[in-house]
Amino acid sequence: MREDLPHYSTTQLALRNGKDREEVWIGYKGYVYDVSKSRLWRGGNHYEHWAGQDLTLELADAPHTEHVFDKFQAIGKLNQK
Numbered sequence: 006m007r008e009d010l011p012h013y014s015t016t017q018l019a020l021r022n023g024k025d026r027e028e029v030w031i032g033y034k035g036y037v038y039d040v041s042k043s044r045l046w047r048g049g050n051h052y053e054h055w056a057g058q059d060l061t062l063e064l065a066d067a068p069h070t071e072h073v074f075d076k077f078q079a080i081g082k083l084n085q086k
Contacts, residue, residue, distance in 0.1 A: 013037050013081045022057025023049020032059035033074055037081040059083060
């Protein structure tokens, strides 16, 4: 993964929730992913998961593994508070 990615705050991530703006971003393990093109994230939610937030802890309840992120390119790093 590239180390020269821009850094985003949790506030910046929250604004890309598919409702306030067209972008649909999610955080996972310190990275920000743009999932806007995924039909599964239209409208900013995917089953009981909501875009614009860090979903690292929620993956344990998902029916898939973290390899689902292989389909998406990390666009930034998430600044943790």
